[in-house]
Amino acid sequence: MVAIVGYGAYVPRYRIKVEEIARMWGDDPASISRGLGIYEKSVPAIDEDTATIAVEAARRAVKSAGIDAGEIGAIYVGSESHPYAVKPTATIVAEAIGATPYLTAADYEFACKAGTAGIQNCMALIKAGMIKYGMAIGADVAQAAPGDALEYTAAAGGVAYIIGKDGIATINETASFTTDTPDFWRREGQPYPGHGERFTGEPAYYRHITNAANLLMEKMGTKPSDYDYAVFHQPNGKFPRRVAKMLGFSDEQIKHGLLCPIIGNTYSGSAMLGLAATLDIAKPGDRIIMVSFGSGAGSDAFDITVTDAIESYPRQNIRKMIEKKQYVDYGLYMKYRGEI
Amino acid sequence: MAVPRYWREIPARYNLIGKRCKVCGRVYFPPRNICPVCRRKSVGQMEDYKLKGTGVVESYTIIHVPPPHFEGEEPYIMALIKLDEGPYVTGQIVECDEKDVHIGMRVRATFRKIMEDGEKGAIYYGYKFVKEEE
Amino acid sequence: MREVAVIGIGMTKFGELWDKSFRDLVAEAGVKAIMDAGIEGKDIDAMYIGGMSSGGFVEQEHVAPLAIEVAGLEDFHIPATRVEGACASGGLAMRQGYIAVASGIHDIVLVGGAEKMTDVVGTEATNVLASAADREWEAFFGMTFPGLYALMARYHMHKYGTTQEQLASVAVKNHYNGSMNPNAQFNRKISIEDVLASPMVADPLYLLDCSPITDGAAAAILAPLDIAKKYTDKIVKILASTQASDTISLHNRKRFDALPAAIHAARQAYKMAGVEPKDIDVAEVHDCFTIAEIMAIEDLGFFEKGKGGKATEEGLTAIDGQIPINTSGGLKAKGHPVGATGVAQINEIVMQLRGEAGKRQVKDAEIGLTHNVGGSGGTAVVHILGVI
Numbered sequence: 001m002v003a004i005v006g007y008g009a010y011v012p013r014y015r016i017k018v019e020e021i022a023r024m025w026g027d028d029p030a031s032i033s034r035g036l037g038i039y040e041k042s043v044p045a046i047d048e049d050t051a052t053i054a055v056e057a058a059r060r061a062v063k064s065a066g067i068d069a070g071e072i073g074a075i076y077v078g079s080e081s082h083p084y085a086v087k088p089t090a091t092i093v094a095e096a097i098g099a100t101p102y103l104t105a106a107d108y109e110f111a112c113k114a115g116t117a118g119i120q121n122c123m124a125l126i127k128a129g130m131i132k133y134g135m136a137i138g139a140d141v142a143q144a145a146p147g148d149a150l151e152y153t154a155a156a157g158g159v160a161y162i163i164g165k166d167g168i169a170t171i172n173e174t175a176s177f178t179t180d181t182p183d184f185w186r187r188e189g190q191p192y193p194g195h196g197e198r199f200t201g202e203p204a205y206y207r208h209i210t211n212a213a214n215l216l217m218e219k220m221g222t223k224p225s226d227y228d229y230a231v232f233h234q235p236n237g238k239f240p241r242r243v244a245k246m247l248g249f250s251d252e253q254i255k256h257g258l259l260c261p262i263i264g265n266t267y268s269g270s271a272m273l274g275l276a277a278t279l280d281i282a283k284p285g286d287r288i289i290m291v292s293f294g295s296g297a298g299s300d301a302f303d304i305t306v307t308d309a310i311e312s313y314p315r316q317n318i319r320k321m322i323e324k325k326q327y328v329d330y331g332l333y334m335k336y337r338g339e340i
Numbered sequence: 341m342a343v344p345r346y347w348r349e350i351p352a353r354y355n356l357i358g359k360r361c362k363v364c365g366r367v368y369f370p371p372r373n374i375c376p377v378c379r380r381k382s383v384g385q386m387e388d389y390k391l392k393g394t395g396v397v398e399s400y401t402i403i404h405v406p407p408p409h410f411e412g413e414e415p416y417i418m419a420l421i422k423l424d425e426g427p428y429v430t431g432q433i434v435e436c437d438e439k440d441v442h443i444g445m446r447v448r449a450t451f452r453k454i455m456e457d458g459e460k461g462a463i464y465y466g467y468k469f470v471k472e473e474e
Numbered sequence: 475m476r477e478v479a480v481i482g483i484g485m486t487k488f489g490e491l492w493d494k495s496f497r498d499l500v501a502e503a504g505v506k507a508i509m510d511a512g513i514e515g516k517d518i519d520a521m522y523i524g525g526m527s528s529g530g531f532v533e534q535e536h537v538a539p540l541a542i543e544v545a546g547l548e549d550f551h552i553p554a555t556r557v558e559g560a561c562a563s564g565g566l567a568m569r570q571g572y573i574a575v576a577s578g579i580h581d582i583v584l585v586g587g588a589e590k591m592t593d594v595v596g597t598e599a600t601n602v603l604a605s606a607a608d609r610e611w612e613a614f615f616g617m618t619f620p621g622l623y624a625l626m627a628r629y630h631m632h633k634y635g636t637t638q639e640q641l642a643s644v645a646v647k648n649h650y651n652g653s654m655n656p657n658a659q660f661n662r663k664i665s666i667e668d669v670l671a672s673p674m675v676a677d678p679l680y681l682l683d684c685s686p687i688t689d690g691a692a693a694a695i696l697a698p699l700d701i702a703k704k705y706t707d708k709i710v711k712i713l714a715s716t717q718a719s720d721t722i723s724l725h726n727r728k729r730f731d732a733l734p735a736a737i738h739a740a741r742q743a744y745k746m747a748g749v750e751p752k753d754i755d756v757a758e759v760h761d762c763f764t765i766a767e768i769m770a771i772e773d774l775g776f777f778e779k780g781k782g783g784k785a786t787e788e789g790l791t792a793i794d795g796q797i798p799i800n801t802s803g804g805l806k807a808k809g810h811p812v813g814a815t816g817v818a819q820i821n822e823i824v825m826q827l828r829g830e831a832g833k834r835q836v837k838d839a840e841i842g843l844t845h846n847v848g849g850s851g852g853t854a855v856v857h858i859l860g861v862i
Contacts, residue, residue, distance in 0.1 A: 013435050045434060045435065045452075046412070046413055047413070047434065047452040047453040047454070047468065048452065048453065049453055049463075051453075051463075051465065052451050052452050052453055052465065055451040055465075056450065056451060059451070083453075083463055084463070092465060095350060095354055095355075096354045096355065096451055096465070098355060326435075335412070338412075
């Protein structure tokens with residue numbers, strides 16, 4: 001058996017509203033919000049990056065799980081905005097939570113799904129009996145060129161999961177669907193990503209998520225109504241609603257985990273943060289499906305059942321953390337992002 | 341500067357690992373080699389000790405003219421903080437309005453980027469402080 | 475121990491001396507002191523030069539032999555030593571000279587201090603100065619020198635009710651004094667309003683609460699009292715020379731409303747000289763920031779702890795006040811070429827005791843004191859001088 005032993009999330013305190021970004025570029029904020037299903041996004045402080053966000057999330061996870069960090073045998077940090085091109089973020093996290101030196105660690109990159117790839121790796125190591133606990137992190141300070149449509153959604157946040165044998169939620173199964181589909185990329189040495197515009201939708205996001213979800217449900221012999229909650233990758237507020245509908249899930253099933261409208265797309269943190277917000281309110285016996293998506297492209301789907309242990313687990317209340325916020329204008333946003 | 345100078349301070353700067361004198365029990369942060377109370381007796385008796393990172397603002401200032409590595413971050417709050425275990429430490433307070441910071445404010449340590457050695461050099465992380473939530 | 479006298483002084487003008495190099499400054503101050511003492515270069519037995527960071531400011535270390543060379547004294551092969559104690563380097567050089575003469579090892583000693591600070595840009599100067607603080611545990615985290623004194627200022631304000639205006643009154647007084655000192659960097663008078671309208675550097679310290687970046691050098695010639703008369707009749711005796719240390723970091727100090735090292739050095743100095751604070755007629759104190767002067771006049775025992783701000787505001791430290799402080803204009807108006815400051819303070823007190831201070835002369839000054847501080851208080855040097 002493989003389970004989530006603990007989780008911890010971190011979303012920077014600063015926010016910028018869609019209106020403020022639209023004001024810069026002469027866009028109509030109402031139509032942007034309607035079109036993307038987003039109202040505001042998180043902004044990292046000037047001294048925050050993927051490493052600091054990952055550390056904050058990891059520390060919360062270790063504290064909530066009440067485990068000895070020295071027993072963590074593997075740490076994987078998934079991100080598309082690692083502070084170094086070469087030199088792992090995972091070692092910074094390992095050192096900062098006191099997990100060093102007896103562990104394996106690595107950084108992953110697969111656009112927005114590198115974090116769930118980390119969960120799968122931890123699951124495998126647990127099943128193989130190689131480690132007692134593994135930690136998988138999805139964290140990003142997403143980049144977007146000023147004026148690009150991505151600027152409305154590219155946000156910052158992260159979440160860490162501790163995977164072990166027994167815990168607050170059992171991971172029953174996982175399934176992946178992967179093809180070579182260049183819908184979004186960032187070349188080595190380039191500061192901002194490029195993307196295939198509408199190509200990111202049908203052949204990329206929708207195709208991979210639906211295939212991974214259906215494959216998982218086929219494996220498990222389940223149907224959408226068997227799940228209490230569903231969480232899909234959230235590049236904006238609209239795509240996850242539409243993919244839920246396509247697969248036969250209701251708005252009710254996805255609404256608890258849908259954070260994008262209020263924090264934006266946290267990339268590697270996106271679906272995993274949605275799952276964390278769902279675990280915040282889940283009851284023993286609840287069943288959850290989570291499907292990530294990473295451009296390039298691939299999806300990892302997970303079938304999860306919440307256990308009795310959740311009742312005694314000190315849950316973080318991620319939505320409450322998100323409510324503690326401070327708005328910045330476009331000038332401060334640029335300063336915090338190091339653009340000026 | 342070469343990285344070893346920063347690397348060797350990682351335990352203290354990431355995790356507030358200071359020293360405790362096994363003779364008198366006093367806790368020191370930043371780490372000290374010798375206990376100034378027990379002196380000779382403390383030689384070889386200073387053990388690693390992890391501080392909680394919580395404390396109280398004893399005094400503070402708002403830096404408007406920063407040193408080179410901090411240009412672009414100003415204004416920022418620097419404080420003299422009395423940690424709950426006793427030692428005082430100098431650190432930045434982040435995510436706090438300049439009008440809110442005050443002597444007696446409770447803070448806790450957080451993990452932030454301190455500085456970068458230029459665009460090509462290493463990035464140095466360590467503790468800063470945020471207001472402790474009630 | 476032999477009694478020691480100051481038989482000659484000399485200093486450059488202080489300021490942004492764009493056309494003068496480090497070497498030019500050293501040569502000028504040294505030559506002036508030698509001429510003032512009425513000695514010749516060959517009479518000098520040893521040299522001590524104070525400098526905080528010639529390496530940081532002009533990329534030149536090993537400046538003691540350089541000083542010998544620019545003075546043209548190399549053929550005598552006398553020992554020359556650089557002394558470093560951050561902003562107290564000059565005071566330390568003075569004390570090393572005193573010790574050398576008092577002990578009988580050397581007779582005539584040239585003491586100097588020099589700093590050329592404007593050969594680097596402003597932020598770089600800030601960074602070099604920050605090396606007087608604890609680089610690993612203060613400066614590394616973004617702390618600056620004004621920041622450290624700002625922490626003490628805030629603490630003092632919180633504990634004793636010291637006001638922003640009281641801080642400003644230190645700068646106003648020192649600029650007034652500086653207006654009468656031809657060697658001062660600033661000769662303009664300022665008002666409380668000017669200080670409070672200047673840009674904030676490190677809250678609560680405004681730009682005009684801070685001493686400036688300055689180029690300058692100062693020197694003094696020391697000799698045993700019994701042979702001093704051979705050269706000059708303008709003799710000032712060193713009644714006390716003391717030094718004390720504390721932690722380099724502010725956070726490891728026992729208190730933040732005073733500089734314990736300064737209290738310690740002052741206590742010893744009064745004992746050594748056999749005088750009390752009330753016996754001091756004039757004092758040059760280390761006002762690198764306005765709060766520093768307020769703490770200094772308390773630490774030196776001129777005023778009760780916490781009353782320094784009020785005393786300054788009431789004019790008790792003016793030239794015609796109860797205890798005239800920083801008649802030269804202090805570090806604030808005269809300027810603060812860090813390594814030179816301690817020796818420049820000696821220059822001012824010697825001038826006052828000789829009755830050569832012109833418009834800023836304190837009437838009947840017979841005993842004067844200097845208080846020179848390194849860093850945020852890790853080093854403190856106190857000298858007490860008297861007419862004979």
